[in-house]
Amino acid sequence: MRLYDDLADLWPIISPPEEYIPDAFLWRNVILERLEPACFSDGRRPRLLELGCGGGHLLSHLTAHFDAEAVDLSPRMLELSRNLNPTTVHHLGDMRTIRLDRRFDVVAIYDAVNYMLDEADLRAAIATAVHHLNPGGLLLLAPDCLRDSFRGPRVIDWTRHDRQRDVTFIEYTADPNPADTTIESVFLFIINRDGEITVEQDRHTSGLFPKSTWLTLLEAAGFDAEYLETEGYDGEIGGHLFVGTRRAGP
Ligand SMILES: C[S@@+](CC[C@H](N)C(=O)[O-])C[C@H]1O[C@@H](n2cnc3c(N)ncnc32)[C@H](O)[C@@H]1O
Known part of the structure; x- marks a missing residue:
């Protein structure tokens, strides 16, 4: 995927860190409401692992509250x-x-879970979470779309700027x-640098599962599973948060 490779420098422009403040605030509250008090005792900060951290935009609003590590x-x-x-601490993986x-x-x-394309992928990502979680620990998953509500074809667009470019x-x-x-996305980037206009394109395949699949896979992996409807963006994307609380024992 070019967006995460040769076009990666566009990520902070098209999806700037400040746009993650509301979700980071929500995630922190969801976590604080559910985590056992021992995780905070004696001034301890809870330990958080983000899988698929991308540019670290969501993470940048959580690091003040958690001891964080990140994987991409x-x-x-x-x-x-x-x-x-x-x-x-960052890990390639x-x-x-x-x-x-x-x-x-x-x-x-967070949105990196969109790249789990079939149930085997999803099960594997959830197994990674189980491996790394203490009993009572939380798994948060935020797919952009659910099979139940996705309506395509869908087009969204926006323009953002940095000092050198409008994108x-x-x-x-x-x-x-x-x-x-799965669903298929085509991304077009129209880049205007001081009047010199270039166009780049990219294609992404993402997973699309019904709400019931997420809940069933979480329960089967040893979590008490919840679905929370949250604020999406552009009326089309996001607005879904699955929270699993890892049961003690097998
Ligand atoms: C949309 S970006 C995440 C952006 C991130 N939420 C942020 O705050 O900047 C999706 C990320 O998922 C990563 N990714 C995709 N498949 C992955 C996998 N199997 N394991 C780890 N990371 C993966 C990509 O490399 C990309 O950085």
Whole structure:
């Protein structure tokens, strides 16, 4: 995916860190309401692992409250996140397979969970969370879309700026085969640098599962599972948060 490789420098422009403040605030409250008080006792800060941290934009609003570590598959995105979150330990790895030798109070997989394309991927990512969580620990998952409510084809667009460039982002998403668990997106980036206009494109495949699949897989992996409807953006994307509380025992 070019957005996480040669086009990674566009990420902070099209999706700037300040746009993550409301979700970070919500996530922190959801976590604080559910975590056992022992996680905070004696001035201790809960330990949080983010899988698929991307540019670290959500993370940048959580590091003041948690001892955080972060994982991503893309070296370019990890570099962005390291620059934004210099006190966070970062790891190059795949959320389906990475195994660190420590445990956390919270595992967070924000929009990166969209890249789990079938139930085997989802099960593997959830197993990674189980491996890293203390009993009573929380897993938060935030897919952009659910099979129950996705209506395609869908087009969204916006324009953002930094000091050198205006970037217009256009995303077209469709479901070419409603019988499978994926949708396809085409991304167009129209970049205006001092009047010199260039166009780049990228294509992404994302997973699309009904709410019942998320809840069933979480329960089967040993979590008490909840679904929370949250504020999405652009009226089309996001607004879904699954929270699993890891049961003690097998
Ligand atoms: C939309 S970006 C995440 C942005 C992030 N929420 C932020 O705050 O900046 C999605 C990220 O998921 C990562 N990703 C995709 N598949 C992955 C996998 N299997 N394991 C780990 N990271 C993955 C990509 O490399 C990309 O950085």
